[in-house]
Amino acid sequence: MQIAPSLNLPASFEEAAYKAFQWSKNYFGVAHKFASTQASSAMVQLWQWSDQMLGQQPRQLPGGVPISTTTMAVVKARYEHLLDADWQDAVAGYYPKSLLFDNPWADFVQYYPLVWADLVSISDRVTHKRFQDFAADVDTEGYPDYYVQNFHHQTNGYLSDLSASLYDLQVELLFGGSADAMRRRIIRPLVDYVARFSKFQRILDVACGTGRTLRLLRQSLPDVQLVGTDLSPAYLRKANQLLSELPGELPQLIQAPGEALPFTDNYFDALTNVFLFHELPRAVRQPVIGEMVRVTKPGGVIVICDSIQIEDSPELQESMEAFAQIFHEPYYRDYIRDDLGAYLTAAGCEVLEVTSHFMSRYTVARKS
Numbered sequence: 001m002q003i004a005p006s007l008n009l010p011a012s013f014e015e016a017a018y019k020a021f022q023w024s025k026n027y028f029g030v031a032h033k034f035a036s037t038q039a040s041s042a043m044v045q046l047w048q049w050s051d052q053m054l055g056q057q058p059r060q061l062p063g064g065v066p067i068s069t070t071t072m073a074v075v076k077a078r079y080e081h082l083l084d085a086d087w088q089d090a091v092a093g094y095y096p097k098s099l100l101f102d103n104p105w106a107d108f109v110q111y112y113p114l115v116w117a118d119l120v121s122i123s124d125r126v127t128h129k130r131f132q133d134f135a136a137d138v139d140t141e142g143y144p145d146y147y148v149q150n151f152h153h154q155t156n157g158y159l160s161d162l163s164a165s166l167y168d169l170q171v172e173l174l175f176g177g178s179a180d181a182m183r184r185r186i187i188r189p190l191v192d193y194v195a196r197f198s199k200f201q202r203i204l205d206v207a208c209g210t211g212r213t214l215r216l217l218r219q220s221l222p223d224v225q226l227v228g229t230d231l232s233p234a235y236l237r238k239a240n241q242l243l244s245e246l247p248g249e250l251p252q253l254i255q256a257p258g259e260a261l262p263f264t265d266n267y268f269d270a271l272t273n274v275f276l277f278h279e280l281p282r283a284v285r286q287p288v289i290g291e292m293v294r295v296t297k298p299g300g301v302i303v304i305c306d307s308i309q310i311e312d313s314p315e316l317q318e319s320m321e322a323f324a325q326i327f328h329e330p331y332y333r334d335y336i337r338d339d340l341g342a343y344l345t346a347a348g349c350e351v352l353e354v355t356s357h358f359m360s361r362y363t364v365a366r367k368s
């Protein structure tokens with residue numbers, strides 16, 4: 001494993017700088033959530049008034065779930081635990097400390113105003129309960145029905161360039177700036193279970209989206225051949241743009257469904273997958289895992305990061321159930337009760353570990 005140069009600052013200072021950076025993103029996310037909720041409530045009140053004037057049924061925003069102080073304390077403790085684990089793994093050399101500060105600043109400056117502009121069409125769709133709403137010029141042909149959705153109220157789902165450009169920012173705002181910290185939790189098991197026993201040659205990231213995970217892998221494992229697949233051409237274009245900024249070999253990006261990966265059997269030393277399974281219906285999860293296992297070498301490792309489940313933090317069950325409705329995640333209620341480990345076992349793997357950090361759950365398995 002090649003480690004990037006340290007920032008050459010005292011460790012205590014670096015750690016304080018890292019945590020201050022994370023907490024500032026967290027406070028920004030909370031402030032954004034508060035301001036955007038106020039703005040959309042005001043907008044909906046105006047619409048309700050106009051609906052009444054026109055004699056129409058006034059539209060409604062779905063009700064939120066009040067978050068208790070106990071829930072807040074659980075969330076805060078989980079967040080602090082994530083930051084500690086992230087920092088410790090950087091100190092241990094699993095990834096360069098510079099990765100802790102990798103932030104898409106240019107995208108933030110360019111696209112944050114558009115996140116606000118998008119709020120109008122999001123509120124319009126939400127109050128009209130339109131969840132499969134796509135512009136006429138967006139090609140939705142050929143995609144599975146379950147995929148043609150405005151997941152988390154994303155305008156044009158995963159099928160437009162603007163959606164791809166706003167996605168990372170929206171995920172960061174949702175998770176209070178911790179999305180990459182959660183993605184980085186996949187690196188330690190990859191290194192522990194593969195690199196220490198054999199050398200990596202190729203890693204596949206299934207459902208790579210805009211390439212954030214490949215970006216983290218490129219910087220922590222610079223010599224490995226990386227391949228990413230996703231169903232969305234727009235997200236792959238964005239991934240290509242973001243990955244082209246990095247030195248080293250450009251990861252290969254291929255449009256492909258997780259259910260039919262275009263690779264021969266036993267091709268990859270390891271496979272990663274981040275935030276996909278909660279967006280798949282139950283009937284599709286086993287076929288996707290079957291494909292992941294098929295293209296991984298015997299002895300190779302599969303690391304899956306997805307949303308937490310009820311089992312990981314039963315105190316958060318009510319918030320998880322509300323998340324499914326408020327953020328339009330149609331398969332999430334089923335996902336939080338499902339067992340990805342059982343699919344991996346059925347496909348011929350041994351589950352090595354299941355852990356949970358902040359809002360994510362990690363399932364690590366080795367192909368027998």
Ligand SMILES: C[S@@+](CC[C@H](N)C(=O)[O-])C[C@H]1O[C@@H](n2cnc3c(N)ncnc32)[C@H](O)[C@@H]1O
Nearest residue numbers: 158207208209230231232235256257258274275
């Ligand atoms: C929540 S995003 C996660 C993206 C990325 N892995 C990340 O960490 O941000 C889900 C991604 O899965 C992709 N996707 C959904 N269903 C898929 C399928 N059946 N096959 C391949 N990709 C799929 C979407 O296009 C989207 O990019």
